[in-house]
Amino acid sequence: NAKEPRPGQRTFGCEVCAKISSRTPRPASQEVIMTDGSHGNTATLEEIFRCFICLGRVKNAQLCPCCSKMCCASCIKKWITEQRPQCPHCRASLRMSQLVNCRFAAEVGAELDRLQTSGVNTRQEETCQLHQALLQYYCLTCETSICSDCALFSDHKGHEFEKLTASYERHVQAISQEASGLRRRLKELHQLMHAVEANIGEVSRAKEERSNELVRIMEQCNSRLEAQLKAKLLTLLAQKGVLAEEIELLDSMYHELNRQLSGSSQSALISRSPELIQMLQEVVQHKPITEFARSAVPPEFESELVPPYQGSSFVVNGYSKLRDSQEIAYSEPLHTNGLMWRLKLYPNGNGVARGTFLSVFLEMLHGLPEASKYEYRVEMRNASCSSESVVREFASDFEVGECWGYNRFFRIDHLHKDGYISTEDTLTFRFFVRPPTYCQLARDQARHIKALEAEVAGLRESSGKAATSTPVSPEAASAAPHTLDTTTDGDGNDDVVDGDGDCDGDCDGDGDGDGDGDG
Secondary structure (H helix, E strand, C coil), X not given: CCCCCCCCCCCCCCHHHHHHHHHCCCCHHHXXXXXXXXXXXXXXXXXXXXXXXXXXXCCCEEECCCCCCEEEHHHHHHHHHHCCCECCCCCCECCHHHCEECCHHHHHHHHHHHHHHHHEEECCXXXXXXXXXXXXXXXXXXXXXXXXXXXXXXXXXXXCEEEHHHHHHHHHHHHHHHHHHHHHHHHHHHHHHHHHHHHHHHHHXXXXXXXXXXXXXXXXXHHHHHHHHHHHHHHHXXXXXXXXXXXXXXXXXXXXXXXXXXXXXXXHHHHHHHHHHHHHXXXXXXXXXXXXXXXXXXXXXXXXXXXXXXXXXXXXXXXXXXXXXXXXXXXXXXXXXXXXEEEEEECCCCHHHCCCEEEEEEEEEECCCCCEEEEEEEEEECCCCCCCEEEEXXXXXXXXXXXXXXXXXXXXXXXXXXXXXXXXXXXXXXXXXXXXXXXXXHHHHHHHHHHHHHHHHHHHHHHHHHHHHCCCCHHHHHHCCCCCEEEECCCCCEEEECCCCCEECXXXXXXXXXXXXXX
């Protein structure tokens, strides 16, 4: 009868088996530390190929035909010859001739060893290089592993040391604590990664929403354009219908008149002549042609996405003389939402186009501190045919003081031939400029409003200081209600304000005395 085993202890049929098991140590190669997730699979294979007698790896494996358990050939032979002829596992009758030789077990064991070598870290016993003994202690003074002989007889004698296993566990615990911080950091990084991925999704969805919004806006704009087109076409078709009816009526009368002229006799035609003449006069006078000359429907369509152009005219007088003098011609400034533009003309060309082409440029005189894109259009009107003109359109990034335009705008020798120079020797230009979007237009307007508010606040502050510094008595004010006040605007010139709200003098600082520099 076997003794009742402790929890986790293997049960043997007799004391001999227990002694055999106790005398058979577990191979050191089985003490492994798994480094990956294959610990469970490897342990299962180890259990399958473990001898149920010595509990070690089977050697020359033999299989019991009843329970299909494997054991070492030497272990089962000793059991059958020394104990009883039965399987120690299933208690079935068993003889040596009945055992099944498992030749594949050696190959599987070798493969298992290879897997353990590649997938696990084996903990090998280290030996002292000086005494060739196992390292069992850790010298705290020298911070090195030592054996028992080193602790008793070498230079480590009298040093403070502890068990190597205790030091190992302490260091493992310290490393594990630090590794917990690494795990926390890894977890935080994963959370940040998820947050970034979520942000990417939000950005993509927001972009998709804006794209869908633009599609809807474009569909609505297109439907409104179709409505505008329908209204214009209805008006034009009504005009066309009235004209077609009148033309059909006159055609029928004309054919009838021709039939009367060709088919009537001379006396009959003479007798009907006053009637025919009166009828023709009534037809012509009944509805004058001015009633059919309706106003033309404008071909322009209002855009909801792109703002309209703002432009000005530039008439170049005495072109021939200006060309001979090689002077540059400038237009009057064009003010648009706090920006100032002017057209710059080289009558004899500029750079490589000198003497061959007109050169025309648009210049930003006053604007934003950073470069911004604007669309511009330059037209040169034909003096002999108002419906013809040379048109150039483009978009450029403008900064204050920069000029963008065309070196080769038009050939000089074709100006007279094509009728662009009038009989008074003048050239007529029209130039236009606009921001490409309503968003940029709103930005320009907001900055202009802010600048005007700052200017108004400054004027109020300066007028308040002037009123407190020089008080005027009521008698003086009533005696001279239109007294001229001389002020200085910072440009070194005296500008006169005469009470009519206009600034007469060199307000814009360009020396021409036109007083229109403040817009």
